[in-house]
Amino acid sequence: MNPITHLLASWSLAEVSGLDQRDRAIVAWVGAAPDLDGFGAIIDGATRLLGYGDPALYGRFHHVLLHGLFGALLVPTIGLAFARRRFVAFLWGVAAVHIHLACDLVGSRGPTTDDIWPIPYLGPFSEAVTLSWSGQWPLNAWPNIALTLGLLAFVFARAASVGHSPVSLFSTGAHEAFVAAVQGRWRQIQGRA
Numbered sequence: 001m002n003p004i005t006h007l008l009a010s011w012s013l014a015e016v017s018g019l020d021q022r023d024r025a026i027v028a029w030v031g032a033a034p035d036l037d038g039f040g041a042i043i044d045g046a047t048r049l050l051g052y053g054d055p056a057l058y059g060r061f062h063h064v065l066l067h068g069l070f071g072a073l074l075v076p077t078i079g080l081a082f083a084r085r086r087f088v089a090f091l092w093g094v095a096a097v098h099i100h101l102a103c104d105l106v107g108s109r110g111p112t113t114d115d116i117w118p119i120p121y122l123g124p125f126s127e128a129v130t131l132s133w134s135g136q137w138p139l140n141a142w143p144n145i146a147l148t149l150g151l152l153a154f155v156f157a158r159a160a161s162v163g164h165s166p167v168s169l170f171s172t173g174a175h176e177a178f179v180a181a182v183q184g185r186w187r188q189i190q191g192r193a
């Protein structure tokens with residue numbers, strides 16, 4: 001799925017974790033981080049541009065390096081180094097990565113039915129447990145859009161009710177402005193009702 005959808009999903013999961021703000025942010029980033037194995041796209045593009053050929057790193061590593069059990073343990077372990085409640089944050093991180101994998105399993109197909117993207121659960125070490133689903137829908141299909149809209153609705157609900165928002169993952173100032181705007185608008189709507 002889209003990295004933004006992954007980030008919203010893991011941020012939403014972190015919201016129900018009961019962790020403090022710092023650890024929730026770590027869980028949110030951990031849940032989105034498996035897509036960093038798409039780094040090859042940048043290197044492939046750069047080497048092609050510079051005339052050094054195409055090393056095809058994207059195809060080799062994306063959905064292989066961090067989209068499995070190895071990534072589900074490695075990425076939360078890195079997050080753990082920055083967390084306050086380390087073990088609990090680690091477990092939520094493992095859950096967040098698995099939600100990421102489940103989302104990719106159901107909804108990251110390419111344009112044709114031949115483009116089903118499998119999840120090599122024991123990658124990059126083994127292809128023994130490679131998961132795929134014949135019903136996988138395309139990346140831009142309506143269930144992904146519906147999921148993203150549902151997550152955005154949750155974002156607005158959390159901003160209005162408890163003043164949390166995923167904008168805080170990027171900027172405290174922008175987050176405060178966002179929450180103030182949502183809460184102001186919410187009070188207006190309630191005042192009219």
Ligand SMILES: [Zn+2]
Binds near residue numbers: 034
């Ligand atoms: Zn992914």
